[in-house]
Amino acid sequence: MYRKILTAGGWTLVSRVAGFIRDVVTAAVMGAGPLTDAFTVAFRLPNHFRTIFGEGAFNDAFVPNYANALEVEGAASARQFANRIFTLMLIIQIVLLVVAFMAMPWVVRLLAPGFSSKPESFELAVSLTRITFPYLLFITLQTVLGGILAAHGRFAAFNAAPVLLSLCWITALSVAWFFPNAAYAAAWGVSISGVLQFLLVWLDTLKANVAPHLAKPTLDPAMHRFFKTLIPSIIGSAGTQIALFADTIIGTLLPVASLSALYFADRIFQLPLGVIAIAVGSVLLPEMTRLVAGNKTDEAHRAQNRAISFALAMTAPFFVAFMTIPDMIIAAAFMRGQFDATAVSLSASVLMAYGFGLPAIILIRSAVASFRSRLDMKTPLYASLTAVVVNVALKLVLMKPFGIAGLAFATAVGAWLNLGILTLLACRKKWMAPSRTLLVMIAAIAVASIVLAVFAVFGRAPITQMLSSLPHWRKEITLIVMGLAGAILYGVTLLGTLKLSGTSLRRR
Template sequence: MLRNILSVGGYTLISRLTGFARDIMLAAVLGAGATMDAFSVALRLPNHFRAIFGEGAFNQAYVPAYAHVAEKQGQQAANLFADRLFTVLFLIQVVLLALALPLMPWLVTLLAPGFKQDPATFALAVALTRITFPYLLFVTMVTFLGATLNAVDRFSAFAAAPILLNIGVMAALAVPFLFPGAAYAAAWGVAISGLAQWVLLYVAAKRAGVSSKLVRPHMDLGVRRFLKAFGPAVIGSAGVQIAIFADTIIASLLPRGAYSALYYAERLYQLPLGLIAIAVGTVALSAMSRQVARGDEAGANRSQNRAVAISLLASAPFVAAFIAIPDLIVAGLFQRGAFDAEASRAAGTVLFAYSLGLPAIVMIRTQVSAFQARGDTRTPMLVALAAIACNLTLKLFLWRDWGAPGLALATAAGAWVNLLTLFVLARRRGWTAPDRRLPGFVAIVGVATIAAGLLAWWFASPAQAWTASLPQPLLMAVLLLSTAAGLLYVAIAGIGLKMTGLLRLLR
């Protein structure tokens, strides 16, 4: 498991680094005003639908179903099962695309009603979203092929695919003279990257012998079992997206730049989600699905405990940094060109609020896997909807007085409700068995996290003074502080876990 997690995490790290380079270019070229707000909506709308119908719902229902068919009926039956679902998914996406393009003004109005007060921003958002929306078709096919590859323990290609999105946007921004404007260049970069990602996954699936083709749909037992799990998974994924929709809608009603502050802060807190939560969750779900299909409940519990320990250990440094020096991190990465100090402070405040829920957000996928591996997508759906209700209620109370940070704080609270509820339900059903060594593990990681955060906070001002004469002084200060705090974290956590023998939880 650890080797696969490192493989996924490594490619995801490259993806996040190129993503930061992409966002640095976007910040310098588009800034944090109306143009960036319009492009953010154009990028977010297809991503909402992808998360609902693609990687969110589909992966949760598909990987356990595929593992069950392969274990019980053999690989040939699993391939036929995949072909039939591929056909259905492709047809759904074609219909969705055909409906969305003419209805784009209505969709943008639904997503960002505040833009109607600025006709120029609204028109730009509609035009850009029509360009980016076909990305949904390609990336959904990418998600399907990636889920199939994950089910047979092939993780690299799917983890590497998002790198092409970042490269596509940066390449297009490098030649803006070929487009009506820089925002149009970025939108076309998104669309073209979808095709490139599909080619990459198709070649990888072909080599693995699991590429899918269009066939006549047939409602056999495997497909019916999948659809039974897929419905609740769609609703559960839609619940998460409803909360993000709410952020988008409310942010469009706040002063200009609020949406951009959410975007840049979200990009930063998504880093540990991609590096850790998605990597660990993807590998854990695949391993636990096979173990449950074989009746190996003890093995499934060991896999889950290992996933929990890895998630905690790897995510804690991000929590320390985002709480201790959020403004400096945003400034170091994005403050240049059209992105000024005020934009850095706004995004930093949002990042701090997001970080309060980061441990829960990272851990949710390790808990959801206990249900999904057993074919239960209904319970996570209901829990997600309850958490979203809490989230939305808090947003309505906080947005007027707290603005964008209030929206992020509500998201953090909803994540904790989601995580704790899942744990309690899984524990009652006997689907999770926390290792008795976990409390000691958490304590040691907690001490290391607090120490690293205090070091970064205490030396934030001195570090900026030390790097003032260097090129990119704010970025150099962030690198200096993160290196020092990271070494301290590794030293305290490493020594503590080794002396107590708790490192064995990671193996």
């Protein structure tokens, strides 16, 4: 399982690094202002819908059902099921695209109400969203293909595909002079990348001989089971997206550059979130589904405990960094060109608020696997909706005193609540069984994190002073030195603590 996680995580890491470079270029070319605010809306809207109808809800319903059909009923039955689902998703996405294209002014007015009083921003957001929305069609179909590949243990192509988004985006910005402005260039880059990502994953399904074909979506028992799990998944994913929609809606009502700060902080936040959470989640769910379907409950619990240990160990350094030096991170990443000190300060406050919820957000996918591997979609739904209610309520309370950072902090609180509910219910059902090794691992990670936090707080000034004479790239080199020194200190402390406790990482 670790090999599969590293394969998925490795490609996701490449994707996130490419995305980071893309965002550095975007910050330098577009800065934090009206242009970026409008593009942020245009980019977030199809991504919200993708999460509701694609990666989130679809994967949660499709992967367990497909993996179960493959394990119990055989390859022919699984292929027939995949053909019908692929055709159905294609039809739904075409209809959604046509409706959204015609109704785009109303969609933007509903989801970005603050732009209604800013005619130029409103018109720009409508035009840009019409360009980016076809991305949803191709990326959703790509998700179907990725689910099929995941069930067959193939993760490379699907996790590598997002690199094409960054490459197309950067290429489009490099010829921004050809477009009315840089936001139009970025929007076309997004849309074109959707086509290329779909083609890349489609070729991998052909290579693996599991590519789906068009077929009449008949409502047989397999499809009935799929819809029975899909509807709660859609509601659950929609619940999470309501909170994110609230960020967009409220963000347009806050001062100019608020949405830009949210975007750039989120891009940094997505680096560990994407590499760790997506990699672990995409591998753990089909693995647990296979083991549970084969009545290997103890092995499923061991797989889950290993995944949680791995995710926590990898997440902790990022959590400490986001909580202690967010301004250094944002400044080193984006402070150049049109991105000034004010933008750094605002984005850093958002990153710190998001960082508080990082461990919870990453572990939610591991906790959800306890239920979805057993085709229980309702429990995660109830947990998600409960957390969303608290999340949105907190956003409304915190938006005035804390601005855009208050929205991010509300998201973090909602994530911890969601994780707490899932963990409690899973343990009660005995669908999650934390082992002694896992508890020791958590304690060791906590010790290493405290040591790292002390280093970040007290080591910042001397390292900054030591490198203050550098003529160029001072911010970037200082952050790299801090990061390397912190990583070594964290790793040594973690391994030393585990050795003292008598726990071996190789022990099953």
